[in-house]
Amino acid sequence: MFEALTRLFQKTETVTNSNDPKLSVAALLVHLAAVDGTMKDEERKTIRGALMDHYDLDEQSVDRLIKQAAERDAEAVDFYRFTTGITQLPMEDRVEIIRMMWAVVFADRQNHELEDNMVWRIAELIGVSSRDRTVLRNQIRGKADQA
Numbered sequence: 001m002f003e004a005l006t007r008l009f010q011k012t013e014t015v016t017n018s019n020d021p022k023l024s025v026a027a028l029l030v031h032l033a034a035v036d037g038t039m040k041d042e043e044r045k046t047i048r049g050a051l052m053d054h055y056d057l058d059e060q061s062v063d064r065l066i067k068q069a070a071e072r073d074a075e076a077v078d079f080y081r082f083t084t085g086i087t088q089l090p091m092e093d094r095v096e097i098i099r100m101m102w103a104v105v106f107a108d109r110q111n112h113e114l115e116d117n118m119v120w121r122i123a124e125l126i127g128v129s130s131r132d133r134t135v136l137r138n139q140i141r142g143k144a145d146q147a
């Protein structure tokens with residue numbers, strides 16, 4: 001009986017954590033970096049930097065977050081699990097998430113069509129306009145070209 005109650009509370013905690021926007025964003029970035037078949041070092045560094053900067057995390061915290069995100073991504077069957085909590089954020093935060101995604105896409109100075117498609121889909125799911133998505137894409141691509 002006690003074990004059943006313990007499992008119930010553990011499940012509730014897992015469900016709550018899965019709606020954590022920070023974990024959701026990290027999972028989307030991890031998935032995005034690997035969507036073209038490989039995750040490059042530049043993409044890993046960009047994910048770490050984006051999460052550390054946006055959420056003001058130290059190195060240990062960001063490493064834990066990325067590990068959790070990779071586990072959640074491996075369990076997920078679609079993006080809905082991650083985008084649900086994000087849609088509750090203010091628009092400026094959602095736009096910043098798309099900016100982070102483009103930074104990951106262009107970290108290796110390449111834009112695979114699967115990456116492009118994923119950013120488009122996530123932007124649609126979280127309510128970021130196609131105009132904002134395109135402007136951000138061009139800004140980040142321009143910075144990548146200059147680097």
